[in-house]
Amino acid sequence: MVTVVGIDTHKNTHTLVAVDGLGRRLQELTVEARPSGHEKVLAWLSSQGAVKVAVEDCRHLSRALEVDLLLAGHQVVRVHTRLMAGMRRGARERGKSDPIDAEAVARVALREEDLPTAVLAGPERDLKLLADHRRSMVVRRSALQSKLRWFLHEIDPAIEVPSRALRRYCVLDSLQEQLAGRDGVVVEIAGDMIAEIVSLTRRINELEARLGRLVRTEYPHLLAVDGLGVLGAATIVGETAGAVRFHSKDAFARFNGTAPIPVWSGNHERFRLNRGGNRTINTALHMAAVTQQRLGYEGADYVAKQLARGKTHTEAMRLLRRRISDRVFAALRADEKAKESPIDLRNRPGPEPVFEVAA
Structure with missing residues (x-):
C-alpha cells in the first residue's frame, strides 16, 4: 500500500505527515526550509517505502523543495488551500497547526483524483516571469508619465506633449532640453522622472524583444x-x-x-x-x-x-x-x-533548460 505524505510549507520550516491508505496518521517530521532540511526530507521519505508526496500549493514557499523531490524521482501533487480548509473542518482534531495542515494535505491527496502535478519547468516559467516583470515596469512608467504631465504643466503651460508620446526617446530628449537652464525643485524632480522613464522604456523594449525571441523559438504554432x-x-x-x-x-x-x-x-x-x-x-x-x-x-x-x-x-x-x-x-x-520530439530537442538552439518547477 502506498503511503501518502502531506507537506505544509513555510518560509522557515516544512512539516511532513505520513498517512496510510485509510488516512490514519503514521509519522510526522519538521525540518528547516534549507538545503540541509531537504536532505533530511529525502532520507525520511526513503524510509517510508512507496510514497506519494502532496504539497500545499504555495509556489514561492515550496518551489525549492519540489525541485529536490522531483530530481530525486518522487511524484509530487499540489493541493489547493481551499481543499485543505474543507478537510480541516471535517477532521476530529480541532484547531490549526502545521501537523494538522500537513495531515489535511495528505488526506485530500487520498480523496481527490487528478490533482495538479508538479513538473520541472521549461521556457513557460521564464516567459511568465519576464512578462510579469515587463507588466509591472509598464505600470510604474505609466504612473510616472501621468505625474510628469502635471509637473510639466506647472513648470510651463506652453509645453505640449502629444498623447502617448512619453515613451518616445525623441520626445523625452526634447523635454530634457526644454528643462535645461530652469531652476526649482519641480524642475529637478521632473528631470529625474524623465531619466527614469527613459530607463524604464529601454528596459521594457529589451524585455519585449527577448519575449519575442523566446515565443518565436518555442511556440511558433x-x-x-x-x-x-x-x-x-x-x-x-x-x-x-x-x-x-x-x-x-x-x-x-x-x-x-x-x-x-x-x-x-x-x-x-x-x-x-x-x-x-x-x-x-x-x-x-x-x-x-x-x-x-x-x-x-x-x-x-x-x-x-x-x-x-x-x-x-x-x-x-x-x-x-x-x-x-x-x-x-x-x-x-x-x-x-514538437518539443517532445527527439529530433526537435536535439536541433533546438539555446541554452539547456533550467530545472525549476512550473508556475
Whole structure:
C-alpha cells in the first residue's frame, strides 16, 4: 500500500505527515526550509517505502523543495488551500497547526483524483516571469508619465506633449532640453522622472524583444493564431504553465473563463456567464478577438454570422473568444508535442533548460 505524505510549507520550516491508505496518521517530521532540511526530507521519505508526496500549493514557499523531490524521482501533487480548509473542518482534531495542515494535505491527496502535478519547468516559467516583470515596469512608467504631465504643466503651460508620446526617446530628449537652464525643485524632480522613464522604456523594449525571441523559438504554432501577438502569446504560455495538464479544450476553456457555467433549474439546463477563471488569459483572448474583428481576419466573418443569427455583439464576441481559446489550446499542444520530439530537442538552439518547477 502506498503511503501518502502531506507537506505544509513555510518560509522557515516544512512539516511532513505520513498517512496510510485509510488516512490514519503514521509519522510526522519538521525540518528547516534549507538545503540541509531537504536532505533530511529525502532520507525520511526513503524510509517510508512507496510514497506519494502532496504539497500545499504555495509556489514561492515550496518551489525549492519540489525541485529536490522531483530530481530525486518522487511524484509530487499540489493541493489547493481551499481543499485543505474543507478537510480541516471535517477532521476530529480541532484547531490549526502545521501537523494538522500537513495531515489535511495528505488526506485530500487520498480523496481527490487528478490533482495538479508538479513538473520541472521549461521556457513557460521564464516567459511568465519576464512578462510579469515587463507588466509591472509598464505600470510604474505609466504612473510616472501621468505625474510628469502635471509637473510639466506647472513648470510651463506652453509645453505640449502629444498623447502617448512619453515613451518616445525623441520626445523625452526634447523635454530634457526644454528643462535645461530652469531652476526649482519641480524642475529637478521632473528631470529625474524623465531619466527614469527613459530607463524604464529601454528596459521594457529589451524585455519585449527577448519575449519575442523566446515565443518565436518555442511556440511558433501559437504565434500563428490570428490576432495574437508576442505579448499575448507570452502571457498565455506563462499563465497556462503547460497545456498537457488539461485533458481537453473544454477543460482549458473552463480554466480561462471562456466556457459558460451550467445552471440547472428543474429539468431544464441553462448556462450563465463565467466571471471566474484566469482573467489574464481571458484578457489576452479578448484582445485577440478584437484584433481579428478590426483587421478583418476569420473572426470578423464569424462575428458577422452570429449577428445575423440574432446574437448581440457582446454575445458574438464571447463566442469568438471561446473559438480562439480552442485554437490556442490546439496550438499549445502542437508546440509542446514538437518539443517532445527527439529530433526537435536535439536541433533546438539555446541554452539547456533550467530545472525549476512550473508556475
